[in-house]
Amino acid sequence: MIKIAIDAMGGDFGAEPIVAGVIDALKQREFQAYLIGDNNKLKSLIPQEYSRFITFVQADEVFAMDESATDVLKRKESTIYKAVELVRTAECKAVVSAGHSGASMSLATLRLGRLKGISRPAIATLMPTTQNNKKTLVLDVGANVDCKAENLFEFAIMGYAYAKEIMKIDNPRLGLLSNGEEDCKGNEITKDAFDMLKKLDSFIGNVEGNQIFDGSVDVIICDGFVGNILLKTSEGVAGAITKIIKQSVKKSPLAILGAFFMKGVFKGLKNQIDYDEYGGAPLLGVKECVIISHGKSSPKAIKNAIFQALKFSESNINEVISNELTKYDK
Template identity: 65%
Template sequence: MIRIAIDAMGGDFGPEPIVAGVVEALKDTNFSAVLVGDSNAIKPLIPTHLLKNITFVKANEVVSMSDGATDALKRKDSTIYKSIELLRNKEVDAVVSAGHSGATMSLATLRVGRLKNVARPAIATLMPNSKDTTTLVLDVGANVDCKSEHLFQFAVMGEVYSKQILNRETPRVGLLSNGEEASKGNEVSKEAFSLISRLDSFVGNVEGNQVFDGSVDVVVCDGFIGNILLKTSEGVADAIGKIIKKQITKSPLAIAGSVLMKKVFKKLKKQVSYDEYGGAPLIGVNGCVIISHGKSNAKAIKNAVFQAINFANSDINKTIEEELSNFVR
């Protein structure tokens, strides 16, 4: 049975939504949950009949959002540190954390280690698109300064993830750039273009809008740009929502219209909500680590746990190592 360690305290809202998400997941699937944190606070949140699927590991500290990621290595009694140690010691198959993402990433990279031929693990995230599917974008925050070979590795990792976890038989991999033409790009992305061209899955440069039109399965960029892309898309969706709301309240007719359209807006919200996608896998470490949003609700955690189960059940890490070994000079 797959064993998953969950940092029960790291999220912005304390243990409640995290534990509730794990409970929801346990109702749907069989796995062994290891909850890391203050068991006195956690245990009362769990229905008695589910306790048999859960073990508890005590950790007395939480790395807070204001802490530096590098301090995390010293915080050996923190929920993240202990969760990652369980993975390192092979006591669990995967970790899910909604805590400090930088700390999770550093600890996973340094304590669990990287896959062979992977210089930099990347955080990958699923973005909704207008074709009712999703686009995998990586990196979205782990690596702010990237070299072309890092972007190449992200392309391979994204391709394999897309195949094995998202079941895309022949994923189309694009490199984020300022134009579709091969001549477009900055210094690093132009170099990366020629490296990634060695992959059959590579469809060339893609522009920002192609993340949302379903024309590619994987979009590769550095973590600085990936973070900006993520926040920009949140910002646009939010602004559109606000403008619509403001306009609606100005007219009784529009209010009536919005009531009739309630289901449409609900469906839209569902489609663009990160809850549906769970967490973001950290790809490239020698294990399975799912990084969830600090503001995750129970549904997001439940989906993150499902993601962890799929990841841990797959051969993705082995395949990434094999694929990359074909390109080692």
């Protein structure tokens, strides 16, 4: 049984949604959940019939969201530190945390270590498209705000491996996010990256922001500054549209009835664009599997983050990244 280390207390809402997500995941498949946190508290949340799938690991501290990421290296009694340590010592195969994401990255990079040839790990996230069951992987979405062309090249290799090994796409299409599709478009850094990416058979060239959602490309490469902005912009647009519709429906009894008839449509839409469907973002380029979840994760998000960790653990993604890197003489 695969063993997954779960930072059970690092999120914004404490242990409850995390443990509920673990139980929901266990209802769908078997794995061994290492829950790191206040054992008394955690034990009270586990129904008897699931206790054989749980290993409790005591940790007395929670690393707070407003602390400086690198300070986590000194916080050996914190839930996130102990969770990563379980992976470093090979007790567990993967770690899932909804805690301080900078702290998770620091621990992953410095305690687990980077893959050979990767200078900067990146956070990858799946974005919904208009094509059913088709997602677009975007990286980096926040680990590295200032990138060089070489970093973007590495992101491409990592994204390719993820698409192939985890998303099971035979010939993933890689695109470089730019301000136009033409080869000549881009800023100084993406233009340099374009020249490096041309070596990759999977590279289809520059892509534009709207292509994230149309399914025309499988992996989109950008720096973490742009990636963070596009993620929040996307959430903002989706949230604004929902809000405008809700405000406007309220004003008309006929529209209220219409919205009732369209309930299934809106529910389907919500599922299709819902962050909880992915639940977490893998940190690519480190030696083990680290899944970073949102601090405000729901049980559903945690459940899906665990499924991501399981898929990752069962794959050969890190081998594929290493093999691909040796193919290309940067």
